Amino acid sequence: MSEAIKATSALEGFASTGFASVRECGLTGMITLRGDLADKALAKAVKAATGAAMPEQRKITMGKSGKVAWMSSDELLLVVDHAQAPAIVEALTSALKDQFALAVNVSDARVMFEVAGEGNGPREVLAKLAPVDLAPDAFTTGDVRRTRLAQVAGAFWVEADGSFRVVAFRSVAQYVGDLLAQAGATGSAPEYF
Amino acid sequence: MLILDCPCCGVRGEETEFHGGGEAHLKRFGPDSSDAEFEGYLFTRQNPKGVNFERWRHANGCGKWFHAARCTMTLEVFATYSAQTYEPPADVIAAIKAKRPEWEMPA
Ligand SMILES: [Zn+2]
Numbered sequence: 001m002s003e004a005i006k007a008t009s010a011l012e013g014f015a016s017t018g019f020a021s022v023r024e025c026g027l028t029g030m031i032t033l034r035g036d037l038a039d040k041a042l043a044k045a046v047k048a049a050t051g052a053a054m055p056e057q058r059k060i061t062m063g064k065s066g067k068v069a070w071m072s073s074d075e076l077l078l079v080v081d082h083a084q085a086p087a088i089v090e091a092l093t094s095a096l097k098d099q100f101a102l103a104v105n106v107s108d109a110r111v112m113f114e115v116a117g118e119g120n121g122p123r124e125v126l127a128k129l130a131p132v133d134l135a136p137d138a139f140t141t142g143d144v145r146r147t148r149l150a151q152v153a154g155a156f157w158v159e160a161d162g163s164f165r166v167v168a169f170r171s172v173a174q175y176v177g178d179l180l181a182q183a184g185a186t187g188s189a190p191e192y193f
Numbered sequence: 194m195l196i197l198d199c200p201c202c203g204v205r206g207e208e209t210e211f212h213g214g215g216e217a218h219l220k221r222f223g224p225d226s227s228d229a230e231f232e233g234y235l236f237t238r239q240n241p242k243g244v245n246f247e248r249w250r251h252a253n254g255c256g257k258w259f260h261a262a263r264c265t266m267t268l269e270v271f272a273t274y275s276a277q278t279y280e281p282p283a284d285v286i287a288a289i290k291a292k293r294p295e296w297e298m299p300a
């Protein structure tokens with residue numbers, strides 16, 4: 001049993017088309033970082049890992065090598081290159097060894113989807129599934145929201161091009177993929193926004 | 194529908210994003226307490242028709258616990274506040290009294 005095990009994302013190749021299209025994003029590095037978000041050393045370590053500044057409450061910041069999402073008052077989600085994630089966790093751990101902080105590579109415990117499409121299509125898909133005000137002026141680029149998607153926990157944000165990124169637990173990847181695909185089906189656009 | 198403002202992450206969410214955790218500000222009676230005290234801790238609740246103090250968790254959100262003061266009859270929420278308190282803060286009491294002048298804090 002000496003062959004290397006090839007990493008695969010939760011629903012490799014999953015895609016659907018409709019008024020908004022859904023695609024599983026493939027291998028994505030995701031790191032949960034918990035600690036004192038006001039700490040300077042923590043902010044510096046996050047910047048070194050992603051190039052992104054510390055996000056404000058419920059915001060996501062973009063850097064040249066990653067994104068940083070505010071998940072709670074003591075938790076961040078770092079979205080980075082999948083192959084780089086283990087090294088980034090090591091760097092964070094050593095930079096924060098003197099504090100009450102924890103960095104964990106959760107890449108393979110999560111799934112990420114892209115919901116893309118014309119106009120406000122992608123936001124209408126999410127509005128069908130989450131109890132969140134998704135009006136264009138209420139939720140915009142730079143915001144991140146942890147909520148539920150129908151019956152399971154999930155989080156999402158908007159990219160600059162208007163497409164959404166949706167993160168959920170790997171164990172419910174098929175459920176979330178099917179949810180998004182069905183909510184985006186042709187002919188079912190509410191055209192509310 | 195019950196709408197709650199999570200004081201931990203600032204989200205205004207509807208009930209399904211949260212999970213109720215029962216009556217707030219219970220005093221725990223543990224080892225060496227009398228049977229009556231322990232029974233009271235486990236089972237005795239105010240269960241009022243009106244102003245009630247409750248624990249809630251932002252389960253499908255930031256994951257934090259917090260407290261809420263609300264009316265069990267109208268679902269009106271007077272305030273939500275930190276879980277790290279042993280009793281409702283003065284501003285929460287004031288917010289309740291402003292809406293329910295006849296209400297008194299139960300003993
Ligand atoms: Zn919250």
